[in-house]
Amino acid sequence: MSDSMRDVGLDFSLNRVGAMVRRYWYLLRSSWPRILDLIYWPTVQMLMWGFLQLYVSQNAGFFAKAGGVFIGSVLLWDILFRGQLGFSISFLEEMYAHNLGNIMMSPLRPAEFISALMIMSIIRLAIGMVPVTFLAIAFFGFNLWSLGLALVAFFINLILTSWAIGIFVAGLLLRNGMGAESLAWTIMFLFLPLTCVYYPVAVLPVWLQYFAWALPPTYVFEGMRALLIDHVFRTDLMLEALAFNIVLFAAASFAFFRLLASARWHGSLLQTGE
Amino acid sequence: MDASAQPAIAVENLRKTYKGTTAVDGISFRLPPGSVTGLLGGNGAGKTTTIAIIMGLVMPTSGRVAVLGAQMPKERYRVLHRMNFESPYVDMPMRLTVRQNLSVFAQLYGVADIRGRIAQLASDLDLGEFLDRQTGKLSAGQKTRVSLAKSLLNRPEVLLLDEPTASLDPDTADWVRSRLEDYRRERGATILLASHNMNEVERLCERVIIMKRGRIEDDDAPEKLLARYGRETLEEVFLDVARGRQREAAQ
Numbered sequence: 031m032s033d034s035m036r037d038v039g040l041d042f043s044l045n046r047v048g049a050m051v052r053r054y055w056y057l058l059r060s061s062w063p064r065i066l067d068l069i070y071w072p073t074v075q076m077l078m079w080g081f082l083q084l085y086v087s088q089n090a091g092f093f094a095k096a097g098g099v100f101i102g103s104v105l106l107w108d109i110l111f112r113g114q115l116g117f118s119i120s121f122l123e124e125m126y127a128h129n130l131g132n133i134m135m136s137p138l139r140p141a142e143f144i145s146a147l148m149i150m151s152i153i154r155l156a157i158g159m160v161p162v163t164f165l166a167i168a169f170f171g172f173n174l175w176s177l178g179l180a181l182v183a184f185f186i187n188l189i190l191t192s193w194a195i196g197i198f199v200a201g202l203l204l205r206n207g208m209g210a211e212s213l214a215w216t217i218m219f220l221f222l223p224l225t226c227v228y229y230p231v232a233v234l235p236v237w238l239q240y241f242a243w244a245l246p247p248t249y250v251f252e253g254m255r256a257l258l259i260d261h262v263f264r265t266d267l268m269l270e271a272l273a274f275n276i277v278l279f280a281a282a283s284f285a286f287f288r289l290l291a292s293a294r295w296h297g298s299l300l301q302t303g304e
Numbered sequence: 305m306d307a308s309a310q311p312a313i314a315v316e317n318l319r320k321t322y323k324g325t326t327a328v329d330g331i332s333f334r335l336p337p338g339s340v341t342g343l344l345g346g347n348g349a350g351k352t353t354t355i356a357i358i359m360g361l362v363m364p365t366s367g368r369v370a371v372l373g374a375q376m377p378k379e380r381y382r383v384l385h386r387m388n389f390e391s392p393y394v395d396m397p398m399r400l401t402v403r404q405n406l407s408v409f410a411q412l413y414g415v416a417d418i419r420g421r422i423a424q425l426a427s428d429l430d431l432g433e434f435l436d437r438q439t440g441k442l443s444a445g446q447k448t449r450v451s452l453a454k455s456l457l458n459r460p461e462v463l464l465l466d467e468p469t470a471s472l473d474p475d476t477a478d479w480v481r482s483r484l485e486d487y488r489r490e491r492g493a494t495i496l497l498a499s500h501n502m503n504e505v506e507r508l509c510e511r512v513i514i515m516k517r518g519r520i521e522d523d524d525a526p527e528k529l530l531a532r533y534g535r536e537t538l539e540e541v542f543l544d545v546a547r548g549r550q551r552e553a554a555q
Contacts, residue, residue, distance in 0.1 A: 041381070049411035053397065056408075060399045060438075123397070131394035132454070135359050136412045137384040294363040294377060297322060300356050 042145075046138050050146030054120050055153070068158035072108045076162050079104040080170045098172040099258050100228070105166065105174050106184055106254055107227045108159060110247055111218045113192030114199075116154035117147045118214035121200045125208060134299055140290060144283075147200070148193050155189075180257055183268040184250050190275040191246045192218075194282035201282075201289030205298055227251050246274040310373055312337045312462050312494035313358060318367035320353050320518075327353040329518035330367070335494055335511075337461070342505035343498040344538075345515035346546050351498040354515070355464050358496070359389055371462055383462075385413055390455035391466035392448070398440025402431060402450050405439055406457060413458035425453040429483060445476035452480060456487060463487075465497045469504060477501070481508055502539040512538065514545050521545045 058064055083100035124130045133143065163174045174181060199217060202210040224238070225247040231239050242248045249271035253264045293299050311334040320328040328350040335341050343351045356362040358369055360377035368375065374382040396405045403422060410418040426432045429449045434442055439450060448469070455463060468484070469477035481504060488495055499505050505512055506526050514522045514529075522529060522545060526538055533541045 043414075045414070046412050049408050052411070053400070053404075053408040056400050056404045057397060127397045128393075128395040129397055131361070131391065132396065132409070134361055135384070135387075135389055136409065137381065137414065138412050139381065291363070294361065297320075297327075297353070297356065297362045299361045300352070 042139065042141060046142045047145045047149070050138065050143065051149050051153075054123065054146070054150045057123060058154070058157075065157060068112075068154055069161055072105075072112065072158050072162040073165060075104050075108065076101060076166055077169065080166065080172070084170065098170075099255060101166055101170055101172045102174065102254050102258055103227050103251065105159070105163060106188060106250060107222070108162070109155065109185060110188045110192050110221070110225075112155050112158055113151050113189045114195045114218050115215070116151035117193060117196030118199050119154070120147050120150040121196070121203060122211065122214060125203065125211075130204075130299065140287065144197060144200075144286070147196065151193065151196065152189070177257065180253070180263050184254060187246055187250050187268060187271040187275055190272075190279055191221075194275065194278040195221075197279075197286045198282040201286035204293040205289040205296070207298060221245060221247060224248070225251060230255060244274065246271040246278060249274070309337055311335055311370075312339070312372060313496060314368075314370040315354070315358070316368045318354065318357060318369060319365045320350075320357065320362065321365050326518050328357070328364075331515070331518070331520045332367075333513055333520065333523060335496060337494055338488075338492045339511060340488055340495040340497065340509050341511045341513060342509035343496060343513050343515065344500075344502075344505060344542055345498075346500075348517070349515040350518040351515055352466060355389075355466055355496065355498055359387070359464060360384070385458060386460060387462040387464065388413075388455040388458055388460040389464040389466070390451045390468055392451075392468075392470045393466065394451075395447075396439050396450065396454065399438055401436050402439055402442070402453075403435045405450070406453060409454050410457050415457055421457060422453075425456060428486075429453050429456075444471050445473065448472055448476070448480060452483065459491055461491070461493055463493050463495045465495065465499075467499055467501075468497065469499075469501060477504070484508060502537060502542060506538050514542065516545060 079100045083098075086100075124133055166172045166174060177184070195217060199210070199214050202213060224242050225245050226234065226242055227247075231242050231248060231252060234242055249267040253267040253271075256262050256264045256267070313333075313335040315334070316332050318328055318331050319326070331350075331354065333341075343354065345351050353362060357364050358371060358376060360380035363377060370376065372383045372386055374380065400408070406422045406425070407418055410421060415421050422435075426435050429452060431446075431449060431453060434446055439447065442450065452468070455465075465484075469480050472480065484495065485508065487493060495508070497505065497508060510525060512522075512524065512526055512529060513520055522541075524532070529538065529541050530536070533544055535541050535544065
């Protein structure tokens with residue numbers, strides 16, 4: 031590893047990433063309320079929307095044909111929402127523990143820190159979502175896993191968006207301290223109406239559709255509806271989502287490193303409180 | 305100690321301002337390898353900012369800081385594995401056991417034999433009885449010992465300590481100072497210690513830098529400071545400096 035690469039933190043150690051994943055895993059397994067919290071809301075949401083869909087489908091011909099659209103939307107939305115939340119909460123744990131100084135002073139590179147948070151977001155997502163997908167089969171006969179390769183494409187695009195938002199929020203937290211905490215919990219709700227989770231993009235006013243199509247998850251939710259209603263897998267939508275995700279991820283990473291540099295300049299890393 | 309050797313820490317015309325407020329105002333000093341230096345000063349004197357810049361956590365407004373030859377913060381990844389720090393203002397994750405915390409940090413610092421190193425530190429710092437207890441359930445003194453163990457995990461060549469015995473009872477504080485003396489003697493480490501505790505500084509440090517309002521007001525060996533100010537204790541010297549009596553006292 032050249033000194034210049036080391037200076038800018040471009041050398042990467044899986045060992046250090048593993049250390050951070052281990053740190054979050056110890057925390058997660060030491061606290062049953064944390065694990066319960068991962069499963070609780072996805073289950074409640076899935077049941078509520080599942081029963082609503084059951085009721086609507088028994089009373090409207092269109093929805094009877096579009097089986098699983100609501101539950102599918104709920105489950106994919108939870109991948110997006112909980113992917114970001116899993117990332118952000120792991121980051122917030124360092125601030126709650128006043129441990130950020132130890133982390134930032136250690137040889138851990140920012141890219142390794144972000145990688146550990148991404149891995150933890152998948153672990154947390156798996157703990158919360160996998161049981162719920164089986165409950166969806168048991169209660170409503172909706173098998174998310176039967177989407178096969180389409181599910182892989184949906185997942186990759188949604189998790190990339192969730193990480194990009196998580197990285198940006200982590201930068202804001204480094205720069206602004208706990209004053210930015212509420213963003214970690216709420217920022218994704220801005221995406222809920224704009225990414226058209228429960229309705230087609232065509233429902234939006236024309237001027238708002240431009241914004242919607244600039245967000246990668248919109249393509250995923252449109253793609254899911256195309257698959258469940260028209261039984262067509264839209265590869266074009268997935269590729270467009272991926273292209274937007276690459277731009278979004280790069281922009282979020284750039285913002286993170288700028289915010290980290292700004293935090294060093296303003297001394298915010300020393301004062302991560304309110 | 306070889307004074308001609310590359311300094312372990314070199315600070316040159318260091319300045320840091322926050323929105324018009326000057327926290328550090330053009331200070332310079334060089335610490336030779338193996339030296340123990342105390343950074344004294346009242347609240348707001350600039351000690352913590354100085355240490356944070358040396359650690360690479362804060363970017364200076366101007367001036368240069370080099371640690372073991374690496375410019376901070378630009379080249380910090382060349383040397384962070386050879387440094388460590390301890391501060392009562394930084395905690396370790398409370399829900400993790402002491403062993404889990406030490407093991408995670410040992411892995412972050414690239415310690416080769418993690419189990420062996422933790423066992424050795426547990427023995428040296430008397431952590432054995434609570435090694436598998438959650439860190440949050442320890443007393444203040446026990447937590448300080450754990451923080452000290454964390455700071456020694458990678459056998460650092462440069463150790464930065466910010467108030468290492470704050471809020472400890474005299475017996476525990478004395479015990480911690482003894483361990484620091486042992487470590488310095490065994491490893492030949494360079495230690496920079498920010499403290500309000502004059503007894504601590506007198507006992508541990510061969511050199512004292514006194515800061516006030518971001519500037520260095522005096523810088524010398526404790527015995528020379530005592531002689532120059534005609535005082536019995538460093539506390540009296542510190543009060544002379546803090547209350548602006550240093551000129552007449554030194555004359």
